Each structure stands twice: as C-alpha cells, then as structure tokens.
Amino acid sequence: GHQQRLNQRHGFAPLKSPGICYFKWENLPTKRVKHQRPLFPIKRTTIVRAVAVPVAPSPAEILPSPAESAEYRIQLSKTYGFRQIGEPLPDNVTLKDIIGTLPKKVFEIDDMKAWKSVLISVTSYVLGLFMISKSPWFLLPLAWAWTGTAITGDSGMAIDCLPDGDHGMDQILVNAMVGLSLLGYMGTVSVSGQVVKKMSTFTMVHHTAPHIPFKHSDEWNAARAQLNGTVHCDYPRWIETLCHDINVHIPHHISPRIPSYNLRAAHQSLRDNWGKYLNEATWNWRLMKTILTVCHVYNKEQNYIPFDEIAPKESYPITFLKKVMPDSA
Structure with a gap:
C-alpha cells in the first residue's frame, strides 16, 4: 500500500506538519569522490545524517487546493447521497448581501396564487x-400517506401567514378559517401529532447532514x-404540490417574507x-440512510458520531438499519 510505494521511491514520506523536513535519496548530491583501493577489503557502513530544522508550513500544506476541495x-x-455539497461561504458575505x-x-403577494394554494389544500x-372512508384495509396506508401530506x-x-412574513391579518384569518372548518378544534388536536411527524421529517432533511456543523x-x-x-x-412532484414547495x-x-408560491423563483x-x-439533493435511500x-x-x-461507535452492544437498531436499508442514490 502506501508504505510500499514509499519504499519503492527510497524516500521519506512528506509530512505536512511544522518542524519536520524530509528528503529523497535521489535529491542527494551525486558527485563521486575517488578513493584508493585498500589492500584488504573493508566492510563499509553507510551512515546518513539528517537534522530536523523547524520549517513553517506553507498555505498549500495547510489547506487543499481549490481543485482538491472540489473533488x-x-x-x-x-457518499452521503447529495447532488452537491456547497463550498464554504466567505466570512465577509452577509445575509443582507444575499437578500440584495x-x-x-x-417578495410580491399574488392573491390568485394564494387562493390557489388554499384550494389545493382544501x-x-x-x-x-x-379515500380513508371508502378504501379497503390494504389501501389505507396510501390514503393515510396522501392525507398526511395534504x-x-x-x-x-x-x-x-407568520407576522414576520408581512402578509397581513387577512391571510392569517383565511388560514385559520380553512383549518377550523375542515377539522374543528378536536380534529386539529387529533392530527397535530401526524403533522409534527411529517414536519419533523422535512426539518430533519433540511438541517441534518454529516458535513453541516x-x-x-x-x-x-x-x-x-x-x-x-x-x-x-427535491421530492416527488405530488408531494411538493401538496406541501406548497416547502422542500424549497x-x-x-x-427571508421569511417570500411567500410559498415564489419559493422556486427565489431559489433559482x-x-x-x-x-x-x-x-442540494434529490430524495434517495442513501441520503436517508x-x-x-x-x-x-x-x-x-x-460533527456527528453514530451510536454504534459509542455503544456497539446497545446499537442493534442502528446496525439493523445499516444492513436492511437500500443504498441507492
């Protein structure tokens, strides 16, 4: 492996740390000095002397080149199931610069698009x-998935309708009327757990990745x-439609002032x-795994350490998931 390649070059491995220098045999002086041949053969021992001199590491040794970083x-x-992992944003860029x-x-409010969103949800x-009331038992999971997404x-x-969005009290009232007319007070309470689970899944994907600290x-x-x-x-299109592009x-x-029907234009x-x-990613099994x-x-x-590295004996569910979950991207 790596050590064999070093031996083949007959050189010391380059170490990227301050205070250590290295050299290769082929870099040593090649000038020959003539000596008289002794009368009796003498066994010679070659001694190589090297002195470690403190050397300040160069920026190239500290940070990889842009090409290496991109690769x-x-x-x-x-490895993680992403389409793209972004490079670090420069420190001098502010949120105001991005919004600008x-x-x-x-940021403009379109009443027609807003009411279209209400119509889709209703x-x-x-x-x-x-579908839940009419479906046979074996189709109920599909009906539940559709309704939960809706x-x-x-x-x-x-x-x-958040106040920070500056969308006006009328939109808050519309949203409240739609929700209460469909569910009622107890209905709202009964489905709140499903909504939390669905929203938590979106939130987990939006904000959880091994490279995000x-x-x-x-x-x-x-x-x-x-x-x-x-x-x-990106999710299947029907999910994005029912959820009003919450994945964008x-x-x-x-800026929370951007309404949901303008999220795609803003993202572009x-x-x-x-x-x-x-x-950026497209939903896939490798990402979820x-x-x-x-x-x-x-x-x-x-950033993250998996449970099975901390407590292997108590992490059977994690090892089970690693074995059974598909790894397709």
Missing part, C-alpha cells in the same frame, strides 16, 4: 378523508447558517448568484 466535495456528495441579489418580484384534504401543506400556508452563538454566522447550513431536497427551503431561511435566483455554496445511521451524537471535531 473532495464531489466524492462526499456521492433576490429580485423584488419574489380539495386534497377532502379527497384524503374520502394536511402538512396547510402548515406550509401557515408559514406564509452546529455553531455556538459566538461562532454563528447568519449568512453561512442560512445559505450553507440548509439543504434543498433555503429561500425561506434567507440563489442558484444563479450563489449556486456553488448551496447544498446517512441521516438515520450516522447523524446521532454531535461532536465538534467530527
């Missing part, structure tokens, strides 16, 4: 209730956290201006 991120993307590149039209949820879309509209408040950078620390994940998540973190603008810094079997205990040096 490393590509390999990391394949977004076109003004993505009809899809009513259809889901109908009610998650109502939560997506609720995000549009947690940052303490004294280290936190708003622009890097919102642009570099969030994941855009990075623009929502850049981010791609055009900041594309190399974005984390990475999140479920790797991202467990946070560690500042490694």
Whole structure:
C-alpha cells in the first residue's frame, strides 16, 4: 500500500506538519569522490545524517487546493447521497448581501396564487378523508400517506401567514378559517401529532447532514447558517404540490417574507448568484440512510458520531438499519 510505494521511491514520506523536513535519496548530491583501493577489503557502513530544522508550513500544506476541495466535495456528495455539497461561504458575505441579489418580484403577494394554494389544500384534504372512508384495509396506508401530506401543506400556508412574513391579518384569518372548518378544534388536536411527524421529517432533511456543523452563538454566522447550513431536497412532484414547495427551503431561511408560491423563483435566483455554496439533493435511500445511521451524537471535531461507535452492544437498531436499508442514490 502506501508504505510500499514509499519504499519503492527510497524516500521519506512528506509530512505536512511544522518542524519536520524530509528528503529523497535521489535529491542527494551525486558527485563521486575517488578513493584508493585498500589492500584488504573493508566492510563499509553507510551512515546518513539528517537534522530536523523547524520549517513553517506553507498555505498549500495547510489547506487543499481549490481543485482538491472540489473533488473532495464531489466524492462526499456521492457518499452521503447529495447532488452537491456547497463550498464554504466567505466570512465577509452577509445575509443582507444575499437578500440584495433576490429580485423584488419574489417578495410580491399574488392573491390568485394564494387562493390557489388554499384550494389545493382544501380539495386534497377532502379527497384524503374520502379515500380513508371508502378504501379497503390494504389501501389505507396510501390514503393515510396522501392525507398526511395534504394536511402538512396547510402548515406550509401557515408559514406564509407568520407576522414576520408581512402578509397581513387577512391571510392569517383565511388560514385559520380553512383549518377550523375542515377539522374543528378536536380534529386539529387529533392530527397535530401526524403533522409534527411529517414536519419533523422535512426539518430533519433540511438541517441534518454529516458535513453541516452546529455553531455556538459566538461562532454563528447568519449568512453561512442560512445559505450553507440548509439543504434543498427535491421530492416527488405530488408531494411538493401538496406541501406548497416547502422542500424549497433555503429561500425561506434567507427571508421569511417570500411567500410559498415564489419559493422556486427565489431559489433559482440563489442558484444563479450563489449556486456553488448551496447544498442540494434529490430524495434517495442513501441520503436517508446517512441521516438515520450516522447523524446521532454531535461532536465538534467530527460533527456527528453514530451510536454504534459509542455503544456497539446497545446499537442493534442502528446496525439493523445499516444492513436492511437500500443504498441507492
């Protein structure tokens, strides 16, 4: 392996740490000195003397070249199930700089598009209730999946109605009337657990990856956290439609004032201006396997440590998932 290649070159391995220097045999002086041949053969012993002189590491030794970084991120993307892992955002970029590149039209409210979103949520949820009431037992899981996704879309509209979004009290009232008319008070309570689970799944995919670190408040950078620390994940189109593009998540973190029906236009603008810094994926089994079997205990040096490395004897569910989950990307 590596040691054999070093032996073949007859040289010392280059070490990228300060205070250590190295050399290769072929770099030694080749000038020959003539000596008289002794009368009796003498066994010679060759002694090589080297002195370690402190040498300051060069930037190339500390940081990989851009080409190596790009290649490393590509390999990391394949390993984790991502389409792209973004390069680190420069420290001098602010959230205001990013918002300034977004076109003004993505912040505009369109009443027709807003009511279209309401219509999609209402009809899809009513259809889901109908399927649950009429489906045979073996089709109920499909009906549950449809209905749960539809009610998650109502939560997506609720995000549009947040006061920070500056969308007006009328939209908040519309959202409240739609939800209460469909569910009633007790109905809202009964499905809240399903909504939380669905929303938690979206949130987990949006914010959990082995290469995304947690940052303490004294280290936190708003622009890097919102642009570099969030994941855009594409789902099957019917899920994106029922959930009002909640998966197009990075623009929502850049500015909550962007309504859901403008998220795609905002994300395209981010791609055009900041594309190399974005984390993007298409939902796949390898991505979910990475999140479920790797991202467990946070560690500042490694970001995440899986349970089976900390307590192997007590991590049977994790080892089971690693064996049975598909690894297709």
